[in-house]
Amino acid sequence: MIMDITIISEVSNDSLHPVTAQMVGAASSIGGPVSVICPGGFGSVEAAKIAGVSKVISIEGDCFDSYDSMAWSGAIEPFIEGDLVLTSSSTLGREISSAIAAKKGFPVVQDITSLDDGISVTRSIFSGKAIEELEVSVPCVLSIRANSFQPADVGGEAEISTVNVSQQVSVAVKEALAKAGERLDVAEADIVISGGRGMGNPSNFSHLYELADEIGAAVGASRAAVDTWEEIPHSMQVGQTGKTVTPNLYIAVGISGAIQHLAGMRSSKYILAINKDPEAPIFGIADYGIVATWEESIPALKEHLSAIMSD
Amino acid sequence: MGVAVLLKQVPDTTAKISVSGSRVDESAITKWSISPYDEYALESAIALKESGVDELVAITCGPQRASKCLTEAASVGADRLIHILTDADFMDSCTLQSILSSAIQRSGCDIVLCGKQAADTNSGSTGPGVASLLGYSCVGSVTEISMDGSKISATRLGNTGLEKIEVGGPCVFTFDKGEVELRRPNVRGIMMAKKKPIESIGIEELGIEIGSPKTSLKSHVSPPEKPPGQKFEGAGSIEIVVSKLRDEANVI
Ligand SMILES: Cc1cc2nc3c(=O)[nH]c(=O)nc-3n(C[C@H](O)[C@H](O)[C@H](O)COP(=O)(O)OP(=O)(O)OC[C@H]3O[C@@H](n4cnc5c(N)ncnc54)[C@H](O)[C@@H]3O)c2cc1C
Ligand SMILES: Nc1ncnc2c1ncn2[C@@H]1O[C@H](COP(=O)(O)O)[C@@H](O)[C@H]1O
Numbered sequence: 001m002i003m004d005i006t007i008i009s010e011v012s013n014d015s016l017h018p019v020t021a022q023m024v025g026a027a028s029s030i031g032g033p034v035s036v037i038c039p040g041g042f043g044s045v046e047a048a049k050i051a052g053v054s055k056v057i058s059i060e061g062d063c064f065d066s067y068d069s070m071a072w073s074g075a076i077e078p079f080i081e082g083d084l085v086l087t088s089s090s091t092l093g094r095e096i097s098s099a100i101a102a103k104k105g106f107p108v109v110q111d112i113t114s115l116d117d118g119i120s121v122t123r124s125i126f127s128g129k130a131i132e133e134l135e136v137s138v139p140c141v142l143s144i145r146a147n148s149f150q151p152a153d154v155g156g157e158a159e160i161s162t163v164n165v166s167q168q169v170s171v172a173v174k175e176a177l178a179k180a181g182e183r184l185d186v187a188e189a190d191i192v193i194s195g196g197r198g199m200g201n202p203s204n205f206s207h208l209y210e211l212a213d214e215i216g217a218a219v220g221a222s223r224a225a226v227d228t229w230e231e232i233p234h235s236m237q238v239g240q241t242g243k244t245v246t247p248n249l250y251i252a253v254g255i256s257g258a259i260q261h262l263a264g265m266r267s268s269k270y271i272l273a274i275n276k277d278p279e280a281p282i283f284g285i286a287d288y289g290i291v292a293t294w295e296e297s298i299p300a301l302k303e304h305l306s307a308i309m310s311d
Numbered sequence: 312m313g314v315a316v317l318l319k320q321v322p323d324t325t326a327k328i329s330v331s332g333s334r335v336d337e338s339a340i341t342k343w344s345i346s347p348y349d350e351y352a353l354e355s356a357i358a359l360k361e362s363g364v365d366e367l368v369a370i371t372c373g374p375q376r377a378s379k380c381l382t383e384a385a386s387v388g389a390d391r392l393i394h395i396l397t398d399a400d401f402m403d404s405c406t407l408q409s410i411l412s413s414a415i416q417r418s419g420c421d422i423v424l425c426g427k428q429a430a431d432t433n434s435g436s437t438g439p440g441v442a443s444l445l446g447y448s449c450v451g452s453v454t455e456i457s458m459d460g461s462k463i464s465a466t467r468l469g470n471t472g473l474e475k476i477e478v479g480g481p482c483v484f485t486f487d488k489g490e491v492e493l494r495r496p497n498v499r500g501i502m503m504a505k506k507k508p509i510e511s512i513g514i515e516e517l518g519i520e521i522g523s524p525k526t527s528l529k530s531h532v533s534p535p536e537k538p539p540g541q542k543f544e545g546a547g548s549i550e551i552v553v554s555k556l557r558d559e560a561n562v563i
Contacts (some may be wrong), residue, residue, distance in 0.1 A: 066469075067469045067470045067471070068448070069439055069442075069449050069451060070439075070442060070443065070447075070448055070449050073439075073443070091427075091435070091451065091452055091468075092470055094434070094435040094436065094439075095435070095438075095439045095449070095451050096439075097436075098404070098435070098436040098437075098438075098439040098440040098443070099439045099440065099442070099443045099449070101404060101405075101436075101440065102404075102405075102408060102439070102440040102441075102442075102443035102444050103443050105405065106405075106525070107403045107404050107405050107525035107526045108404045108436050108440065109404075109434075109526060110433075110434040110435060110436055111433065111434070120529065123433075124433065124534070125431060125432060125433055125531075126322070126328045126335070126430070126431055126433070127324070127430065127433060128534060129327075129328035129534070130328050130330055130335055130531050130532065130533060130534065131531070131532050131533070131534055132528060132530070132531050132532075133528075133529040133530045133531075133532065134526050134527065134528055134529060135526070135527045135529055136525065136526045137525045137526070140525070140526075170448040170478060170479070170480060170482075171448055171450055171476050171477075171478055172476060172477045172478070173469070173474050173475070173476050174464065174474075174475045174476060174477050175474065175475040176471070176472060176473070176474055176475075177466065177472070177473040177474060177475055178472050178473040190562075191562070191563075215563070234454070234487075234488070234490075235468060235473075237488075240324055240347060240430065241347050241348065241487075241488035242488065244433070248562040249556065249560070249562040249563065259324065259325055260324055263324065269560075269562065270556070270560045270562050271540075272552065272556070278542075283540065283542060284540075285537065285540070286540045286542075287537070287538075287540045287541070287560065288540060288541055288542075288543070288552050288555060288556070288560075289540055289541070289542040289543065290542075290543050290545075290546070290548055290549065290552060291542065291543070291544050291545065292544075292545050292546040292548075293546075296545075296546035297546045297549060300546050300547075300549040300550070301549050301553070304549055304550050304553040304554075305553055305563065308553055308554070308557055308563060309563060
């Protein structure tokens with residue numbers, strides 16, 4: 001089936017998020033031509049270099065200075081062509097995809113992990129306790145889960161057109177309370193290291209930060225850690241009432257493995273658990289379990305991981 | 312001014328989900344609860360009511376059993392309960408959102424609080440979708456909300472971090488887990504709630520046009536069984552595990 005596909009790019013820290021190339025990969029597998037919209041203009045040069053992209057539309061305007069999902073989707077919607085729209089399933093991607101779908105009268109399906117001609121998709125429900133297979137009629141909007149699709153290669157030379165929009169903003173930002181961490185966000189990283197109450201006190205998280213910096217990972221936490229220690233922000237919480245993460249490797253340190261924690265990380269490709277209690281439930285879903293304290297394990301892990309990664 | 316809160320009844324998060332005959336087996340679910348983020352939306356709606364909102368309307372769409380969410384909401388302070396009754400086991404985003412939008416219009420509320428994501432669908436489509444349909448503003452991932460005259464301020468996790476925002480007109484707020492303590496109903500609240508009438512409305516009574524479904528459910532399946540994990544004793548095993556991460560799992 002050939003159809004025009006529009007992708008709304010995902011940006012992190014002003015550059016293109018890797019999920020954008022994964023969206024192009026997913027799109028190219030079922031149709032094309034593929035155009036990429038870059039809200040606010042961020043990442044348009046990088047997007048044009050993805051193989052399989054035929055056109056990049058860089059949308060600029062004051063409305064992109066702060067975040068208002070209705071204003072953003074209103075600015076983006078007129079530039080959408082074709083019958084299939086893809087976004088990433090980040091929080092922002094989900095909001096933009098739903099708003100655009102509702103404006104156009106299209107159905108929206110979030111966080112898909114596979115996509116076939118037709119269109120049929122699969123996605124996980126009940127926090128990973130089941131998977132649903134859906135058939136979606138075209139036209140539609142889909143958001144895709146990071147690390148679920150093969151990325152398209154670099155090597156494209158798409159033309160970039162820049163448009164200027166003006167859009168009414170109704171959400172006024174009064175004050176920035178805490179900047180998004182300089183650190184990588186758990187929902188975006190390929191490797192996530194999370195600490196739980198077993199870390200003993202919040203200052204011990206510095207050991208996790210050091211290890212994370214060494215290997216380019218993000219640091220997460222259990223709810224017990226977030227609730228007990230003010231120093232550990234809610235943005236780090238992984239689980240049912242925190243973030244859902246799907247990294248290639250999830251390292252759980254001093255986390256017992258309560259069902260609500262598992263809800264947020266069970267779909268990780270590989271899970272490594274470090275816990276001093278051999279009976280901890282986390283070992284039930286870990287691919288690799290190490291029965292030891294973090295005090296002994298983290299230094300050894302740092303040593304061996306950095307040795308391997310610098311090879 | 313009225314505030315509407317959207318509550319969805321979902322299997323309790325501790326419930327075991329089993330699949331039988333390509334559908335999740337609902338009869339095996341013993342406990343149903345208000346979806347966790349919706350509890351934060353409800354708590355915040357009560358706080359808004361305490362700071363001067365005229366009426367708090369709780370809305371749910373679902374089968375008969377879902378009326379329990381509304382009674383629970385009444386026991387902590389909801390004034391009016393609207394139940395859109397349906398036995399549909401699956402609804403596409405277009406259908407659900409037009410039903411909920413119509414129920415919100417019926418309630419007369421121009422402030423709407425809901426969950427960021429339901430614990431069964433894990434979607435996060437409903438809040439922004441309903442806002443689009445109603446022409447309201449939308450603020451996502453809210454952890455705190457307060458009212459000052461006609462303006463509402465909220466703390467949200469925006470794309471650049473935690474922010475304090477302000478909105479004037481009609482708006483949908485989708486809630487994340489906040490710092491607030493969820494209140495428990497007292498005995499008097501529970502007694503009063505039992506007597507509170509629920510407006511049960513069939514979808515056909517809403518007077519909206521529902522097109523043919525644009526998404527259909529083919530099947531539910533259980534997640535693939537993971538091969539049993541490998542367990543090692545002591546920190547001395549870390550060198551082996553790290554080499555397995557590279558050679559077996561290929562993740563580093
Ligand atoms: C509605 C609801 C929603 C929830 N949402 C979430 C959520 O989103 N995310 C979440 O995480 N939880 C959530 N919870 C809470 C959850 O039930 C657990 O309470 C929480 O996950 C426990 O955190 P923990 O594993 O860090 O702490 P604990 O359960 O206290 O476990 C600490 C672990 O550390 C180990 N340990 C201790 N010392 C050491 C050491 N020196 N070295 C190595 N290991 C050590 C212990 O053996 C133990 O297994 C939710 C609960 C409810 C009711
Ligand atoms: N059937 C429903 N009845 C009432 N509220 C709902 C329903 N479905 C979704 N919602 C609301 O929308 C939120 C997000 O749902 P979802 O888009 O399915 O993730 C939920 O947390 C509820 O607040």
